[in-house]
Amino acid sequence: MPELPEVETIRHQLQQKIAGKTIKSVEVRYPKVVHGMSATEFARAIQNKKIKDIGRQGKLVLIRFDGNTLVVHLKMTGRLLFHNPPHPSLTLREGVKKFPPLRVRPASPAKRGEGGAGGVTKSTEVVFTFTNGTVLHYDDIRRFGYMKIVPTDEEAKFVQKEQLGIDFFDKAMIFENFRDLIRSRGGSQIKPLLMKQSLIAGIGNIYAQEACFEARVHPLRKANTLSDRELKELHNALRAIMQKAVKYHGSSVDAFVDAYGQPGKFVPHLKVYGREGEPCRRCKTQLVKKNIGGRGTVFCPKCQT
Ligand SMILES: [Zn+2]
Structure with missing residues (x-):
């Protein structure tokens, strides 16, 4: 999607x-x-x-x-x-x-x-x-x-x-608001929480995985256990990755094409999505895939904690 x-x-x-x-x-x-x-x-x-x-x-x-x-x-x-x-x-x-x-x-x-x-x-x-x-x-x-x-x-x-929350690119989505929104969901697992459109709109399965990897956060971490520093890293990662993905016209992992019928070119820049079994780009540990909240999620079992 x-x-x-x-x-x-x-x-x-x-x-x-x-x-x-x-x-x-x-x-x-x-x-x-x-x-x-x-x-x-x-x-x-x-x-x-x-x-x-x-x-x-x-x-x-x-x-x-x-x-x-x-x-x-x-x-x-x-x-x-x-x-x-x-x-x-x-x-x-x-x-x-x-x-x-x-x-x-x-x-x-x-x-x-x-x-x-x-x-x-x-x-x-x-x-x-x-x-x-x-x-x-x-x-x-x-x-x-x-x-x-x-x-x-x-x-x-x-x-x-439609139960759509605030868009992640909305100018009101500053760190403090992001942190408060995430913490308001108590013990929810962070990766499915990032994908929850009624909380924050726009983040799906690809970019939630990529952001957790970039921020070194394990996708199963509970929202209320994340430190300010970790949430800051997640917020920065989401912004940086999605802004870069827009520059590359998105990721065509399925049928996606842009308004000119052309596929996006961001897939080679994805670091965990679709790379299970391959070495982590940071520590060379083999990436694993786990079903989290009904969606396949790839992460590094060593450097995401
Ligand atoms: Zn690693």
Whole structure:
């Protein structure tokens, strides 16, 4: 599932590509993706509307119009793909191949028939066409994601209803607030606690493991036994790792691709996730994997205490 860095990658790319654009038409190909209203009402609500900006709360993408917000939850395999198709008249003209391709970037996953920013596939659920001819697709192979339109001034209420806590990149997430939030959960195990979206939104299975490793904290440690210094290290690690992951456009450990259909490039920088049995990068001890709170967790049994 995309976590904060992956969703932030998409938010940032969409901010560059679709903010300021006006939606010309909306084609809902899978009506169940729309929650709270019919597909027709959904299309009518945002047709001819201009996108003001793109926000994010935890793993939710918030596409804001004047007065309304389109909330998109990508869940496991949802993809928002920006596509800049060549003008139809160009493809008809002879010698068009002499011109450089008009696509923003080559959409290699699309060529393999996995979706990508190349065109409509059988997993395309919604097609947004903008007045300048560019297109945004919502694709979802497993169909768990959803879209919902809420009044922008009720965004906070919606987030609360979804039981989403404060976003880890929120400017209020300073160390003291992080420490108090973690300590408020008493004897809970730290790694599952970091992933608890109702407490802090955005941290998932990958980055919780990486942060525990970086801070040398055993993933089973109880929240109320962590010292100020350890919590400070965890807070620093989460920020540093996730900021770096955004720079690399996220980790594509599963089906994740960015808004251009390209996989993220952060996986080679992961130090424990997916590396069970390999030597610890700090002390060379063999990394172990344990099921913690229902999720596989890799850590170093020696230097994480
Ligand atoms: Zn180690």
